[in-house]
Amino acid sequence: MISSIPVVNILMFFFLHFVLGIGGSQTKNVPRAFFVFGDSLVDNGNNNFLITTARADSPPYGIDSLTHRPSGRFSNGRNIPDLIGEQIGLDPLLPYLDPELDGKKLLNGANFASAGIGILNDTGFQFVNIIRMPYQLAFFETYQKRVAALIGTEETKKLINEALVLITCGGNDFVNNYYLVRNSLRSFQYELPAYVRLLTAEYEKILMRLFKLGARKVLVTATGPLGCAPSVIALRSRNGECATELQRAADLFNPLVTTMIGLLNKKLGHDVFISIEAHHIFYDFISKPKAFGFKVTNQACCGQGPYNGLGLCTAFSNLCSDRDKYVYWDGYHPTERANRLVVQEIFNGTKYMKPMNLSTLMSMEA
Numbered sequence: 001m002i003s004s005i006p007v008v009n010i011l012m013f014f015f016l017h018f019v020l021g022i023g024g025s026q027t028k029n030v031p032r033a034f035f036v037f038g039d040s041l042v043d044n045g046n047n048n049f050l051i052t053t054a055r056a057d058s059p060p061y062g063i064d065s066l067t068h069r070p071s072g073r074f075s076n077g078r079n080i081p082d083l084i085g086e087q088i089g090l091d092p093l094l095p096y097l098d099p100e101l102d103g104k105k106l107l108n109g110a111n112f113a114s115a116g117i118g119i120l121n122d123t124g125f126q127f128v129n130i131i132r133m134p135y136q137l138a139f140f141e142t143y144q145k146r147v148a149a150l151i152g153t154e155e156t157k158k159l160i161n162e163a164l165v166l167i168t169c170g171g172n173d174f175v176n177n178y179y180l181v182r183n184s185l186r187s188f189q190y191e192l193p194a195y196v197r198l199l200t201a202e203y204e205k206i207l208m209r210l211f212k213l214g215a216r217k218v219l220v221t222a223t224g225p226l227g228c229a230p231s232v233i234a235l236r237s238r239n240g241e242c243a244t245e246l247q248r249a250a251d252l253f254n255p256l257v258t259t260m261i262g263l264l265n266k267k268l269g270h271d272v273f274i275s276i277e278a279h280h281i282f283y284d285f286i287s288k289p290k291a292f293g294f295k296v297t298n299q300a301c302c303g304q305g306p307y308n309g310l311g312l313c314t315a316f317s318n319l320c321s322d323r324d325k326y327v328y329w330d331g332y333h334p335t336e337r338a339n340r341l342v343v344q345e346i347f348n349g350t351k352y353m354k355p356m357n358l359s360t361l362m363s364m365e366a
């Protein structure tokens, strides 16, 4: 019996090395798996499998994707996770709830994001059946057990440690909670500065949970320039300028998240978390559109009403033809072109990636 162990090991080595491509020699620290958590900005179709109104599974969503069909992504084409994965050379991620995600496909990673969710459990309550953060993290645990059954516990741990992780949430804690209705429960409980402190503290707990689950390279975004989203402009702006109160919320919250991440890295003794300052990146598009090739910044490409910002984007909405000239696809979500520029900044930016950009992270030794 004992003599058969090396044979098993050798077979295991061939299996991992050649069949699954694990453990190959690499000069660069390029992740082989990618995990995504968060809200509609990064959901790639989990909500298609749920009974909820927070979904993007009908035309014209996806109009500029390879299939020209909706997939559950909240954009005209690819979203930020798609474009990051593409740059790294990974296959497109499957939503965790997709039955296709099984066997060898699990080893690419998975997308756990769900439109409508926030940092707080009560955010997006009107969408009823969505995967709130504690459940996205619980699915990540289940995922790891499934992978361990395939490649063993040690290799699974390595896969997770070396993987790239992206988490995007916080916007809904404002637009679908604090500011959803006048005198919301949360706005009654908390003044804005206290609310952003609560969100930051809860976000930190989520990040620590990811760390405990093995994540070691985590890109973190908080919100965009909330007051500048066409859906917010339609309801709260007089002349199409960014709405003051939600801009104030974004300006208070985002720097706190970057600071929290810096302190967390210090505590962990390692740059585990990287802050993507998305509100600055998008605000640059809006304040200097020409520099980025945009023409329309305060109107959605797909929608209706003032600034095309009211209601949902549906087959009955107004639809712009020059989508690359728009920052916003619908009332809240960016166009593929805007996503592309954000991903350029994530990889190669020098201003809005703290403490380093993704190219730098990937060029460091494991």
Ligand SMILES: *[C@@H]1O[C@H](CO)[C@@H](O)[C@H](O)[C@H]1NC(C)=O
Pocket (backbone or CB within 6 Å): 120, 121, 134, 202
């Ligand atoms: C959110 O819900 C989870 C699971 O039900 C719970 O463990 C967690 O403490 C809740 N978070 C907050 C901030 O209430």
Ligand SMILES: *[C@@H]1O[C@H](CO)[C@@H](O)[C@H](O)[C@H]1NC(C)=O
Pocket (backbone or CB within 6 Å): 087, 343, 344, 345, 347, 348, 359
């Ligand atoms: C980052 O810069 C490198 C080198 O200039 C380039 O090859 C790569 O395409 C850039 N990445 C993105 C996402 O723009």
Ligand SMILES: *[C@@H]1O[C@H](CO)[C@@H](O)[C@H](O)[C@H]1NC(C)=O
Pocket (backbone or CB within 6 Å): 347, 348, 349, 350, 351, 355, 356, 357, 359, 360
């Ligand atoms: C980011 O990426 C660029 C190009 O890849 C590199 O030259 C630069 O030093 C990086 N900046 C930071 C802050 O990591």
